[in-house]
Amino acid sequence: MSGAPPRSARQLFGRGTWPEVSRIADILRMETVGGVLLLVAAVAALVWANSPWAAAYRSLSELTVGPHALHLDLTLAQWAADGLLAVFFFVAGLELKREFVAGDLRDPRRAAMPVAAAVGGMAVPALIFTAVNAGLPGGSLAGWAVPTATDIAFALAVLAVISTDLPAALRTFLLTLAVVDDLLAITIIAVFYTGSLSLLPLLAAAVPLGLFAFLVQRRVRSWWLLLPLAALTWGLVHASGVHATVAGVLLGFAVPVVRRAAGDGPGLAEHFEHRWRPLSAGVAVPVFAFFAAGVSVAGAGGLGESLRDPVTIGIIGGLVLGKCVGVLGTTWLVQRFTRSELGDELSWWDVFGLSLLAGIGFTVSLLIGELAFGSGSEQDDHARIGILAGSLIAALLATVVLRIRNHHYRRLREIEERDADADGIPDVYQER
Template sequence: MSGVPPRPARHLFGRRSWPEARRIAEILRAETVGGALLLGAAVLALLWANSPWSEAYRTLSEVTIGPHALHLDLTLAQWAADGLLAIFFFVAGLELKREFVAGDLRDPRRAVMPIAAAVGGMAVPALIYTAINATTDGGALSGWAVPTATDIAFALAVLAVVGSHLPAALRTFLLTLAVVDDLLAILIIAVFYTSSLQLLPLAAALVPLGLFGFLVQRRVRSWWLLLPLAAAAWALVHASGVHATVAGVLLGFLVPVVRRAGGDGPGLAEHFEHRWRPLSAGVAVPAFAFFAAGVSVAGAGGLGATMRDPVTIGIVVGLVAGKAVGVLGATWLVQRFTRSTLGDQLGWWDVLGLSLLAGIGFTVSLLIGELAFGAGSVKDEHARIGILAGSFLSALLATVVLRVRNRHHRRLHEIEERDADADGVPDVYQGESRS
């Protein structure tokens, strides 16, 4: 009918609500600082491991602490991977639940694109790695999931340097993609990298998990009650054979997002996220990177032999090409089948830059490499070099692409800043803030 107004075009990278945009901006600032610390820790470990004092680095990594009776006599490197990364995944669980319960992604129309991009960005690298290692032996295929992860802290640190004026919608897309990526990665770890399963400790873990969930549902914030329960759940999951970081995600999912009617202040999930994100980004992830990135580039037959290993090649190609093709291709398919547009002033070059940036797979990739090949093994060392090389190449290519667009977006950003009123809410959000 001619009297019916046309339906407005839906933008894949449309603006979020103003409260959500402010919250995302705070997260991005914290992750960007954490990414700088992560990079510093990784560089320090790499230099130390290839210096004349490399033996001291290995000795430090192998220092064992913890009670033997509880099977928690772990090395410092294991404590970083199993213990500190549980904090990282706890924050990821909080963020993921918040996104889908109270964030803008509770709208399935908004959620489909980053979810599809995350799935595509994991499936294509896995297929590429599998194809390259299909005819090899020695357990190389067990590393198929290594190039599937995206390191959000590292990626955002690069983005802050080379693309500081990209639209907030693109930055939010990268953040959400990485959060979904983390969830899929932890599912892969739980399903495919649990070598032996002890049902008794796994069942026992339900007790502290249940008590933790009961208390947080009643909005209890007392650390002296919650922290021992979280530690007990972590220890029991660790004893069960399931990777202990799974406990972090489960604990994060139990925390309620929406505060009770009439309550003051932020919800419990936001409160915990505010408290634990600095510890995750500033301590847990950099400490893990310090113990995981220290690989000798001259070891295991030399750098030439390492770069010729199909394991290394599969990881590098998976991160650099697989991530770009998977994320970009999935985004294009969503746009194609939903008949949406990218958004004002955005082009496919912007999406390509973010797709390349998603190839920075560091923290979770290093963790999966250790689980797949065994910490300290030759293939694990080759995998770590492949992760470092693939992440560096992805960051370099993303830098080239995003710098081309950065000046254009800088001009648009300056115009938008001038449009802000005295209330501090940009004019583009005024209609949303009043509604």
């Protein structure tokens, strides 16, 4: 049997390598902190938007700053959606490229499952939203992509709150699924939600983007060279009519992952990720959530009317039911067709809980809702209520399922920590 593939290659959610597990753990800790800040910002926005001082919140959101050149005279809410989220997608681009070039997902067998689960987790919610809005009077098909996104920071914040000892393989799967989800979402935004396209600025954006790529390929780290090129690329993409967050992904993909030599220290993608992830998780996403989540229930026609709107129903159904069916069903199909097995000690209840957790859609869902219905419109308000309600229901259901498994994994973790050698690496990650 020496020619048989190693057991981990035939397992879904098998243990990754120890360096990759350690790196993912650091990322998850940062995203968890960002998720808590996101929750605080969203709650603060909801309270303020439904308080006697709601007019001040709207005035702050609609305050216009910036030059008219390149159409940069934007409101603060638009700066958060177009500018700060570009930082978020830049980090997502860095992470996705690193995973597939130097991470455990460079192995196609490991990459297939989270990619397939991300596709299934986007397709089924879109179908549910479309079916609801095509079948009910007053529906709108424009928001079909709203319930397709998973918010990794929000999801990890929920995990932190319930204190689950979910295995690293499942946490890595959730992170990878969400990053692939973000890439697919930005593709949907670029293709389906670009209202008018101006080719000249878009072609001009290739010049600073190309210079940025040339410099980073030569391992140049000087911010005073790279930052102006990145900002100019972002501005030109924004002026072209394509959503400016696309520029963040393109800039992230341009950064090299592999080091030039073994002694060069971390790769440039890892270096930039360490520098920019705190800004993304701790500032960009919470500030966007603050401006995007402040929906006035009274202004949306009342909570009862909002919940009867097909847009709201479709989003809730897509996030709660569609995400669960899409992620869980696709994972089961991968297991059936590849004849793989779940990793040691794992249960399909874990995958079920994780699939429910993937129904927490927030940051990108709010962004797509604004693009689909128009910021400040009644349907946009209903979409935001649907996103908030669907995410809350998905979080509560996932909490119930994962809390049941919490004690089991806590006991396993304690055993692993006792078995760790003096080098601090658990024996299960060391080759015999």
